[in-house]
Amino acid sequence: MRNWLLPEYIEDVLPAEAARIETLRRRLLDLFKVHGYQYVIPPMLEYMESLITGVGHDLDLATFKVVDQLTGRLMGVRADMTPQVARIDAHLLNNQGITRLCYAGSVLRTKPDGLALTREPLQLGAELYGHASVAGDIEIQCLLIKALQAIGISEVHMDFSHVNVFGSLIESSHIAPQLEQELYAALQSKDQSAVASLSKDLDKVTREALIHLTTLNGDKLILAKAAKVLPAISAIQNALNDLTQVSAALENLDVTVSFDLSELRGYHYHSGIVFAAYAQGYKGPLALGGRYDEVGQAFGRARPATGFSLDLRGVVTALPPAMPVMAIFAPADADKDLVIKIEALRAEGQVVVQEIADNDSKLLAADMHELNCDRKLVHYNSGWHIVAIDKEHT
Numbered sequence: 001m002r003n004w005l006l007p008e009y010i011e012d013v014l015p016a017e018a019a020r021i022e023t024l025r026r027r028l029l030d031l032f033k034v035h036g037y038q039y040v041i042p043p044m045l046e047y048m049e050s051l052i053t054g055v056g057h058d059l060d061l062a063t064f065k066v067v068d069q070l071t072g073r074l075m076g077v078r079a080d081m082t083p084q085v086a087r088i089d090a091h092l093l094n095n096q097g098i099t100r101l102c103y104a105g106s107v108l109r110t111k112p113d114g115l116a117l118t119r120e121p122l123q124l125g126a127e128l129y130g131h132a133s134v135a136g137d138i139e140i141q142c143l144l145i146k147a148l149q150a151i152g153i154s155e156v157h158m159d160f161s162h163v164n165v166f167g168s169l170i171e172s173s174h175i176a177p178q179l180e181q182e183l184y185a186a187l188q189s190k191d192q193s194a195v196a197s198l199s200k201d202l203d204k205v206t207r208e209a210l211i212h213l214t215t216l217n218g219d220k221l222i223l224a225k226a227a228k229v230l231p232a233i234s235a236i237q238n239a240l241n242d243l244t245q246v247s248a249a250l251e252n253l254d255v256t257v258s259f260d261l262s263e264l265r266g267y268h269y270h271s272g273i274v275f276a277a278y279a280q281g282y283k284g285p286l287a288l289g290g291r292y293d294e295v296g297q298a299f300g301r302a303r304p305a306t307g308f309s310l311d312l313r314g315v316v317t318a319l320p321p322a323m324p325v326m327a328i329f330a331p332a333d334a335d336k337d338l339v340i341k342i343e344a345l346r347a348e349g350q351v352v353v354q355e356i357a358d359n360d361s362k363l364l365a366a367d368m369h370e371l372n373c374d375r376k377l378v379h380y381n382s383g384w385h386i387v388a389i390d391k392e393h394t
Helices: 015-034 048-052 057-062 082-093 132-152 163-173 177-188 192-198 204-213 220-228 236-251 295-299 311-316 337-349 363-368
Strands: 045-047 064-067 074-077 099-104 122-129 156-162 253-261 273-278 287-291 305-311 327-330 352-354 373-380 383-388
Touching: 015 057, 015 082, 015 099, 015 122, 015 132, 015 311, 045 048, 045 132, 048 057, 048 074, 048 082, 082 099, 082 122, 082 295, 082 305, 099 177, 122 311, 132 156, 132 273, 132 287, 132 311, 156 236, 163 177, 163 204, 163 236, 177 192, 177 204, 192 204, 204 220, 220 236, 220 352, 236 253, 236 273, 253 305, 273 305, 327 337, 337 352, 337 373, 363 373
Parallel strands: 156 253, 327 352, 327 373
Antiparallel strands: 045 074, 064 074, 099 122, 122 305, 156 273, 273 287, 287 305, 373 383
């Protein structure tokens, strides 16, 4: 038995890549901080009732389950931190006004997904609670764009939809749950013939509107077309108005924007605008987000909520290979001036690796390179100076 093997889709992250991920994690959390988002650290384990309340069957299937040896109750390893943060806002902080929270941590899923095809994503995100208007959605979307740009991703593309368009058609026509699920699946695959067949017994206005949804995707001009071909239901008009405001707000940012009114990702979870971020070089979305006003109700306090999350490990997969952080080698010498020099360099953020005092063998240049050292401290002219390895001062 090879006891060093890891489970499928569970991987170690080696030093160079780990250093880059950690640098980006800090950079993004600092970005969220200066925008007023407070950092929280939810627990890795919770009782299942809390972990999946209000977020649907899919998260239940994605969650690893264990039995609590203290209580005998069923617990889960978090597969998504968003419901945990909603619980913190609704039940622990109990603020009356707007609350901005952010988070970063590993989650565990029963099946691999995302850009990195891993079962252990590093989920990072931001959530805004207590503000119901589209202005809150726009703040979150702008923060996501800034976050992706801070990672070094250029040419970000944002794709938007609104679950109330489809939801209003279902509600106004009193469509049965089974047919609703079948129409939902057909719209997700943009199968116009299937939508037409499934809606054949519905009233003409609803049937035509559902068929139109399969083609209502493109730039902002699609919103004007949607206003003409969809029924004059107030919830649909409000949804289109919200998307129009989003389009106008993002025009001055360095992003492209599109709309797809048949995109219903998280339909039973989200309650308004939903969005995904894309970029060249990635096969899927970099980040997902949207409005989910109903989740807090499961924790005893309904609060307007909108946010986004991304898998930082997945996002870095299309970046150039990570390079190791290069260091300065220092000899094992108790000289006071050397100690002062080393501490000054470390205070500047330089990495200094000092030889261990009882090392019997003299380190060669190859050994120093194995330590990621490309420079060394050498004593000359009554002081310690940095020189390139493989070069001796003369």
